[in-house]
Amino acid sequence: MCRRSLIPNQPFLVKKMNDFNLPSELFRWCLMNTSSGHDVFSYETCFHAYLAIAEQEGYLWRSYDRRLAPLIDVLKFKETQRVLEVGCGFGHDLIWTAQAGGGRAVGIDVNSAFVDIARRTKASVEKHIGRSIDVDIRRCNLLDMSLDEQFDLIYMKDTFHHLEPRDEVVARLSALLGPGGTIVIVEPNAWNPLIQLQMFRIRGFRTVVEKTDSATGARFIFGNERLVTGVRLRSLFKRRGIHDLSKTIRFLPTKLSRQSLLVRIALLLERMHLEPLLCPACIHTIYVGRKE
Secondary structure (H helix, E strand, C coil): CCCCCCCCCCHHHHCCCCCCCCHHHHHHHHHHHCCCCCCCCCHHHHCHHHHHCCCCCCHHHHHHHHHCHHHHHHHHHCCCCCEEEECCCCCHHHHHHHHHHHCCEEEEECCHHHHHHHHHHHHHHHHHHCCCCCEEEEECCHHHCCCCCCEEEEEEECCHHHECCHHHHHHHHHHHEEEEEEEEEEEECCCCHHHHHHHHHHHCCCCEEEEECCCCCCEEEEECCCCCCHHHHHHHHHCCCEEEEEEEECCCCHHHCCCHHHHHHHHHHHHCCCCCCCHHHCCEEEEEEEEC
């Protein structure tokens, strides 16, 4: 059983005044050190598979950073960014983005419980690194955001398939993205039949539903695990003048990432650059679009 305590000789856990270098470092720290304090939504319940191997190095954490590689690259080459994360969840990726050089970062989510957890996560990280982070975490629907705000970078991870109505969502994202800006979307790979089967077991044929936020009573349309392919993402954003590319990555799911033989096989296939050829076996789709 993984304990939530500081472990000696684990650099991602014992850093005091230094910032975290990669998103996975901060996520792992949050798993081990940040209490989210909610019976249903918590690091323990929502990320139990990650928490079980938080102390280990290996395939899972390399894959986590590969998912956010386009985000890392954008921050690496541009000094000042106005950043928006849509569906910021518990906030660890958003907080990493801000402390890694993202400038002012805004995170939005329609779930009040997630917003509360993200704010507590921010406070815990700020206390740990000894400085404040310029992050604005809001309970907000994307479609309610003012177009007076413009962002250099918009990103979302495992979020787009929850956003509806889809055409309105794409139009709003495109309008919020400033000229020369980049949008990064990470999604489950819709071409993977096992992922589709898992999602069908969760939702059946109800791909679009209405939900109510328990804290505010606000109602919103929700994509119920309505997965989208990289091809479809490219088509949706191309209509809005965003030039793009998409790719699929990663062969081994989280539950199998502790199996050493399977890890070696997955790494071999990935290093041979076979992911484009074996698209239905991949776990993630990554879309990157740029607005001229």
